[in-house]
Amino acid sequence: MGYVSIWPILVLAFIHFFGSRLRFLAGIPRSTWLSGASGVSVAYVFIHLFPELHQGQMHMEENVVWAEKFLEHHVYLVALIGMSVFYGLERSVVSAKRKQIKRDQGESKSPKGVFWLHIGSFALYNALIGYILFQREEEPTQTVILFTIAMALHFLVNDFGMLEHHRGNYKKYGRWVLVLALIIGWTVGYVKEVSETIVVILTAFIGGGVILNVLKEELPEERESRYWAFVLGALLYAILLLSL
Template sequence: MDHPVSIWPVLALVLIHFFGMRLRFLSGLPRSIWLSGAGGVSVAYVFLHLFPELNEGQEHIEDAVQALSFLRHHVYLMALLGLAVFYGLERSVVSSRKENQKDSSDEQASPGVFWVHIGSFALYNALIGYILFQREEGPVQEMLLFAIAMALHFIVNDFGLQDHHQHMYRRMGRWVLVTALLAGWLTGFLVEMPQSVIVLLMAFVGGGVVLNVLKEELPEERESRYWAFLVGATVYSVLLLAI
């Protein structure tokens, strides 16, 4: 591809990992209305754009899994898997932080849990980078809608990861995520996966987005702004339905 337009959205996502945590007005309690609104945008994109797209791609899954007929109409199993994986990761981090706080008053998760958590988000970022490259084949507006939703989602993720891992995330974690994002995008130049595989990857990412947004919004101690979440979801929903 002579002119990879997706390089600009990818660079924007990279900058978010580098500078997103410096947006001090997003930190503190009650939860920033901008973070809640960003979460609403991400979830709206998944439900109104990504999941319907997965439904349209179901025929590719049917052709690819003829030997496994019970999977033919269950592309959303991958979305459920994405949600379940990130839910399990979140529980392991929370448990590790509680144990460390009891033993040493250290609120961070253990190094082992940190690397598992960051490694999983690195894979997540790589998938998003690869999917973003694949958007080159469609209308530019489709790529931009995906990039905007993921950019806001990355901001939410960055604050969540920094809360869990603090200086370990700032010193190492964000570099791993940036490297993974770029690696996933660059893989698009070298590897062209079957459409059925891309559909499954998108489903996994969609499930991960839903869980990673809601886990930041639901805890009572976050004092989240439901109205901001609702406004973000509504505004982006209107935009998606209008295009």
């Protein structure tokens, strides 16, 4: 195996370690920078990742017999499944937290069981992203940079969402778990190469997850999100992607 660049995984790990310390990003109304970061993540999925999935769809139709017979657009179905899975996990976490708060007479601290469910789902999410990141080692440096920037900003948005749900538990345990999962995923990519079909499926799943995780942070009315910042972030990154 040739030279392997580790800077992308270090950048993403750095975000989890120190991103939550950027206190100016916290609070309501939602930070302009977080809304802009959400826009960047979504722009990357629609402008760069989904076109890759189109190529992956053609690969799967040529190489996976059951895919062609079962569903013509099944790569996009995987993206839909990814979005649905993370939506279901998020709803279960929110529901469990509300029930616990009622039992505890208004105490807003998230129960440990809910915390570990939430962290476990995002640990899997991070591991898949780490794996996909390594698979991009053979792609042009420009492609790796664009993916890393989009995921770094996406992680920043996720971190503040986790802080809102879990506060001290996330700072004490959660960020370490997410960094470890990210590194494990990257390491698995280093020691074990899988077929292009599996990489396409994982990428589609993550694409759906990114869209859901961005929207769940931006849409709630109580967040008072900055729509103009979201649109500006998406527009500027889309222009960048289309110009390269």
